[in-house]
Amino acid sequence: MVNIKDVAKVANLSVATVSRYLNQNGYVSKNSSERIEQAIRELDYKPSSVARSLSKKQSNIIGLIVPDIKNPYFPELARAVEDMAWSYGYTVVLCNSDDQIEKELLYLERLSQTYVAGLIVATSLLDPSVYLSINTPIVALDRIIDATVPTVATDNQKGARLGGEYLLTNGARNLLCIGGPHGLKTADDRLTGFLEATDKHGLDPIVITSSFDFKVAAKAIEQCLAINPQIDGIFASSDTLAIAALHIAHKLGKRVPEELQIVGFDGIALGEMVSPPLTTVGQDLYKMGTAAATMLIEQIEGKEIKQTVLNIDPQLIVRGTTRKEAAK
Amino acid sequence: MVNIKDVAKVANLSVATVSRYLNQNGYVSKNSSERIEQAIRELDYKPSSVARSLSKKQSNIIGLIVPDIKNPYFPELARAVEDMAWSYGYTVVLCNSDDQIEKELLYLERLSQTYVAGLIVATSLLDPSVYLSINTPIVALDRIIDATVPTVATDNQKGARLGGEYLLTNGARNLLCIGGPHGLKTADDRLTGFLEATDKHGLDPIVITSSFDFKVAAKAIEQCLAINPQIDGIFASSDTLAIAALHIAHKLGKRVPEELQIVGFDGIALGEMVSPPLTTVGQDLYKMGTAAATMLIEQIEGKEIKQTVLNIDPQLIVRGTTRKEAAK
DNA sequence: TTGAAAGCGGTACCAG
DNA sequence: CTGGTACCGCTTTCAA
Numbered sequence: 001m002v003n004i005k006d007v008a009k010v011a012n013l014s015v016a017t018v019s020r021y022l023n024q025n026g027y028v029s030k031n032s033s034e035r036i037e038q039a040i041r042e043l044d045y046k047p048s049s050v051a052r053s054l055s056k057k058q059s060n061i062i063g064l065i066v067p068d069i070k071n072p073y074f075p076e077l078a079r080a081v082e083d084m085a086w087s088y089g090y091t092v093v094l095c096n097s098d099d100q101i102e103k104e105l106l107y108l109e110r111l112s113q114t115y116v117a118g119l120i121v122a123t124s125l126l127d128p129s130v131y132l133s134i135n136t137p138i139v140a141l142d143r144i145i146d147a148t149v150p151t152v153a154t155d156n157q158k159g160a161r162l163g164g165e166y167l168l169t170n171g172a173r174n175l176l177c178i179g180g181p182h183g184l185k186t187a188d189d190r191l192t193g194f195l196e197a198t199d200k201h202g203l204d205p206i207v208i209t210s211s212f213d214f215k216v217a218a219k220a221i222e223q224c225l226a227i228n229p230q231i232d233g234i235f236a237s238s239d240t241l242a243i244a245a246l247h248i249a250h251k252l253g254k255r256v257p258e259e260l261q262i263v264g265f266d267g268i269a270l271g272e273m274v275s276p277p278l279t280t281v282g283q284d285l286y287k288m289g290t291a292a293a294t295m296l297i298e299q300i301e302g303k304e305i306k307q308t309v310l311n312i313d314p315q316l317i318v319r320g321t322t323r324k325e326a327a328k
Numbered sequence: 329m330v331n332i333k334d335v336a337k338v339a340n341l342s343v344a345t346v347s348r349y350l351n352q353n354g355y356v357s358k359n360s361s362e363r364i365e366q367a368i369r370e371l372d373y374k375p376s377s378v379a380r381s382l383s384k385k386q387s388n389i390i391g392l393i394v395p396d397i398k399n400p401y402f403p404e405l406a407r408a409v410e411d412m413a414w415s416y417g418y419t420v421v422l423c424n425s426d427d428q429i430e431k432e433l434l435y436l437e438r439l440s441q442t443y444v445a446g447l448i449v450a451t452s453l454l455d456p457s458v459y460l461s462i463n464t465p466i467v468a469l470d471r472i473i474d475a476t477v478p479t480v481a482t483d484n485q486k487g488a489r490l491g492g493e494y495l496l497t498n499g500a501r502n503l504l505c506i507g508g509p510h511g512l513k514t515a516d517d518r519l520t521g522f523l524e525a526t527d528k529h530g531l532d533p534i535v536i537t538s539s540f541d542f543k544v545a546a547k548a549i550e551q552c553l554a555i556n557p558q559i560d561g562i563f564a565s566s567d568t569l570a571i572a573a574l575h576i577a578h579k580l581g582k583r584v585p586e587e588l589q590i591v592g593f594d595g596i597a598l599g600e601m602v603s604p605p606l607t608t609v610g611q612d613l614y615k616m617g618t619a620a621a622t623m624l625i626e627q628i629e630g631k632e633i634k635q636t637v638l639n640i641d642p643q644l645i646v647r648g649t650t651r652k653e654a655a656k
Numbered sequence: 657t658t659g660a661a662a663g664c665g666g667t668a669c670c671a672g
Numbered sequence: 673c674t675g676g677t678a679c680c681g682c683t684t685t686c687a688a
């Protein structure tokens with residue numbers, strides 16, 4: 001592998017000058033620049049980012065921590081992050097934490113050993129202090145870590161209220177809310193928002209909670225629907241959960257949306273593929289991902305961060321699992 | 329950050345000895361070991377993997393190149409790779425090539441600058457020679473690069489034959505085959521396999537090809553089905569395509585599987601979520617991913633690779649988009 | 657404008 | 673068994 005020394009030799013300059021040229025800092029005469037360019041081309045020189053990391057104590061690696069990339073929500077986020085990182089010359093390391101504290105901690109440790117440039121964290125089980133203590137730029141994506149950590153998130157409560165209200169204006173009265181796992185703030189907020197909507201109408205919906213796992217959720221929903229056949233509207237706090245509900249509705253022979261309406265939350269691509277396509281409270285996932293990456297890179301590169309909290313407004317996306325004609 | 333020198337000082341030994349201890353090579357007396365351990369604990373020392381990479385010219389980073397992580401096929405593979413990499417102390421960098429030569433080339437270049445330990449490549453548009461020339465362990469996943477590159481793949485032809493035959497034994501006679509993008513070997517093999525099955529029955533199915541994009545595919549399928557309403561069996565060369573077909577069937581009011589049977593290929597999780605759940609030719613994606621990672625790590629660590637080609641046998645997974653009672 | 661040289665944090669060879 | 677030390681490839685003072 002050709003190194004900076006070789007380039008210097010060919011250009012008949014010192015490595016210091018070549019380095020200055022490479023980093024575009026310090027003085028390099030026009031003439032020298034040309035000789036360096038020439039040498040680089042001639043030798044097909046590529047700087048070693050490892051050596052660079054070592055001397056600068058800073059790499060161009062961004063760590064992306066998600067619970068599980070298999071959850072269809074995260075690939076869309078990951079793709080957006082990766083695109084933005086790519087265009088700024090960063091590289092993203094994928095970390096699946098499985099929402100396990102131990103694993104996340106170990107990841108953090110490993111990443112810090114590589115002088116990771118920054119972290120995008122889409123999980124939130126560790127104590128905020130540990131994220132703050134690692135002394136690396138960080139942004140929270142989708143989940144809030146702490147008021148002091150720059151964050152890109154959705155107003156979950158508002159979104160859920162939107163979803164609940166839509167179900168109501170569409171005539172559903174016997175509601176079921178499928179909440180996400182207990183203790184997950186995102187999920188709790190969605191539940192709260194939904195209940196705000198139903199409270200206003202003096203309704204008292206059934207609430208169940210479930211893990212985001214499809215099969216587990218499907219089973220829970222099936223049981224619930226068996227006991228409460230009167231249910232005519234379901235608000236699910238994730239699209240996966242909503243699709244599980246749709247699946248069970250088909251299995252039980254309930255017609256959607258005629259007998260049972262379903263509203264999801266997230267706006268994953270999958271929602272458009274099922275039949276009927278899923279009405280949902282959608283977030284612009286790509287935008288969230290790119291925004292998070294941008295905020296992180298700005299921090300890394302020491303720029304003033306314009307805003308430390310970006311709240312993405314969720315939007316109701318009406319598709320086929322709700323009746324539209326009934327609106328108003 | 330505390331470094332090896334600090335440890336050496338506290339343990340009252342030289343850095344050489346500490347290094348030997350750390351790498352478990354060379355001699356270190358029991359007594360010294362204990363002092364080192366003690367010092368490490370005391371200082372909470374973590375070796376810098378960057379420095380290590382520089383001096384060994386080898387990192388613990390594995391590059392995973394996929395076309396697009398948003399394609400539901402890849403998260404399952406990526407997760408498996410990441411799990412295995414994690415357990416061996418490697419870290420995976422996610423690269424989305426978008427099946428663009430230029431981008432893939434740039435990735436390869438960037439990765440080689442970081443002394444990447446190895447590559448898992450799930451794309452195959454570059455000339456084999458470039459993969460071979462980068463002088464890094466590599467394994468091809470799902471797509472074949474070259475006979476000399478260790479590979480984990482599926483017997484696509486056989487799988488497609490299986491799928492085609494199943495459709496036939498189930499009574500479908502007016503067949504449609506939805507192939508993947510032209511020129512993609514995986515897709516071509518699946519088409520070939522399917523045609524083998526139909527040929528044997530003297531049938532001449534309709535064949536269309538489509539990109540793997542859901543919407544594009546759906547449109548093409550809709551047109552085809554409109555022109556050929558007699559179609560009663562569809563073999564899709566990916567689950568996404570099959571789900572698009574299912575989606576269109578619902579839209580057109582065709583009952584699945586009574587009027588129209590569908591068989592997909594891949595075995596992605598999504599297939600179980602749609603209604604009716606998708607009958608498909610499934611590959612064990614997790615196994616493919618872990619196998620690829622294992623083969624790569626063995627190469628990296630210089631072990632004898634037991635086998636350089638692992639052919640995963642595809643399995644017919646009968647679910648709800650085919651009629652089972654008709655079998656035999 | 658340019659260059660010499662001291663790191664950055666390890667590894668590994670060689671001598672003791 | 674242990675220590676001295678020359679790298680690995682690049683960045684960054686400090687002098688010239």
